[in-house]
Amino acid sequence: MAQKPILISGGGLSALLIAQSLRRHNIPFQIYERDASFDIRGNGYRLRLSSEGLDAIESVLTPEHFQRFYDKCGKTGGTGFTAYDAISGAQTEHRDATEVATLASRGGKVVGIARGEMRRIFYEGCEEHTHWGKNVIKYELTPDGVQLVFSDGTKSPEGSMLICADGVHSKLAKQLSDGKLKVYDTGARGIHGQAYTTAFKELGEGVFTFRDTSRPEGDLFVITNVRSQDMDDPTIQFGWTLAAPGAVVQAPNNDYTIVGKQAADLAKSLTANWGPRFKPLFDQMVESEAAFWKITCSSPNGVPEWTNQPRVTVVGDSVHSMTPAGGIGANTAVQDCALLGRLIGEAGGYKEGITAAYEKEMRVYGGAAVKRSYESARASMGIGELVDTI
Structure with missing residues (x-):
């Protein structure tokens, strides 16, 4: 049988x-x-x-x-982990790759792949x-x-x-x-976006976070990973993830299935006064790839x-x-x-x-x-x- x-x-x-x-x-x-x-x-x-x-x-x-x-998979080594104030551009934290053991996966590299x-x-x-x-x-x-x-x-x-x-x-x-x-709903909301490698040139290689503390409703946080082996190929896209309390990131009609221009426009608006090293990630984003999400747990x-x-x-x-x-x-x-x-x-x-x-x-x-x-x-x-x- x-x-x-x-x-x-x-x-x-x-x-x-x-x-x-x-x-x-x-x-x-x-x-x-x-x-x-x-x-x-x-x-x-x-x-x-x-x-x-x-x-x-x-x-x-x-x-x-x-x-x-x-x-x-992309393999990132470079400068390790660096955090910045999103508006002033000032570095707020830096750790070498050897200091962030939880980031590395194999061969001392951060390994990642698009879903x-x-x-x-x-x-x-x-x-x-x-x-x-x-x-x-x-x-x-x-x-x-x-x-x-x-x-x-x-x-x-x-x-x-x-x-x-x-x-x-x-x-x-x-x-x-x-x-x-x-x-459960965590109350946090996010936007995922992508841009071609040319938008990331000013950052160099590594894992980067940017934090905007200017809003009374809560901080706006972005993380991205820039990998060297793809840096010089202008046809490849890198991604970033933005997260903040729901009062900061609000999808139209509370519809977090929306993708494309509406999500892209909000991301650009939220980062309009950010430092010049970071703005290209949002100003040059591929609008069709932008997507809202509701962060649950x-x-x-x-x-x-x-x-x-x-x-x-x-x-x-x-x-x-x-x-x-x-x-x-x-x-x-x-x-x-x-x-x-x-x-x-x-x-x-x-x-x-x-x-x-x-x-x-x-x-x-x-x-x-x-x-x-x-x-x-x-x-x-x-x-x-x-x-x-x-």
């Missing part, structure tokens, strides 16, 4: 990386994603990869696949197993498996188990945890416990949503995929006890990661107490 596939809900980074793990172990899988196509969603900002994150990705992908991935590029590489080989335009609303257990139920009333074929990787708004995560998995008090379901579990933002601080969320998500994929691979497919073993270990490192992400964002982005769920 043919082995029933493992069902994966979602088509983002976590979903595709866990699929790669199953693919490498020759375990059948099917991916169900609500987007109509691969390119419909905004792929967002650039991610900094930790040594743990890189190790996890390398353990999942084949050596050849990982090399293609790593070749696409879209990372997602495209993780998608390789998954094309024929992916079903687009499938809006999952719940799952149903069968006597010998599990099925997904879609918003149009149809159902997926029966799977041996289900991995929920459908992000912060996951209905499946709430169903599995009986509502215990919650995502799971509880920093630990990943909650729920009654284990042997055939269903959760990975990534569905179980531990984090702020953008330090790229901790993505690095933790890929660790989920490496751990769960290894357990399934060692068992040769679904086996009772896998989800319990995975969740026990994930709660330890996942809970610690959410706490680090939250505390880092409080220090750098001025977010407050978590109150409202989303």
Whole structure:
């Protein structure tokens, strides 16, 4: 009898990386994603990869696949970390790369990659197993498996188990945890933008932050990473991330799905009086790439416990949503995929006890990661107490 596939809900980074793990172990899988196509969603900002994150990705992908991935990553050394007053241009802090051990990933370099590029590489080989335009609303257990139920009333074929990787708004995560998995609004808001390398020439190489303390509503904070190997190619774009309290960054009609000119215009307005070394990042931004975002986070008090379901579990933002601080969320998500994929691979497919073993270990490192992400964002982005769920 043919082995029933493992069902994966979602088509983002976590979903595709866990699929790669199953693919490498020759375990059948099917991916169900609500987007109509691969390119419909905004792929967002650039991610900094930790040594743990890189190790996890390398353990999942084949050596050849990982090399293609790593070749696409930017590697930054240079001046290390430097902070500036955004308006006066005065340097407020500097640490050499050797002093910021948490920044470096491999070979003393800061390693990063655009989310879209990372997602495209993780998608390789998954094309024929992916079903687009499938809006999952719940799952149903069968006597010998599990099925997904879609918003149009149809159902997926029966799977041996289900991995929920459908992000912060996951209905499946709430169903599995009986509502215990919650995502909170931090009150902070952001804009991601990109500009061609020529806009970054005055900065040099390194990791840079700019802080504008001129507003009574709260500070405006920007971080960017300039890498030397791409510096002289004017066709390449570098990214930056801007964050501030909601009173400073307000999307039209409170719609944080807006991308393009409206987000770009607000970023330019907010940085209009910034120093001449920094203004080109915003004045010369690629307007179509600008995007608002609402900064959310799971509880920093630990990943909650729920009654284990042997055939269903959760990975990534569905179980531990984090702020953008330090790229901790993505690095933790890929660790989920490496751990769960290894357990399934060692068992040769679904086996009772896998989800319990995975969740026990994930709660330890996942809970610690959410706490680090939250505390880092409080220090750098001025977010407050978590109150409202989303």
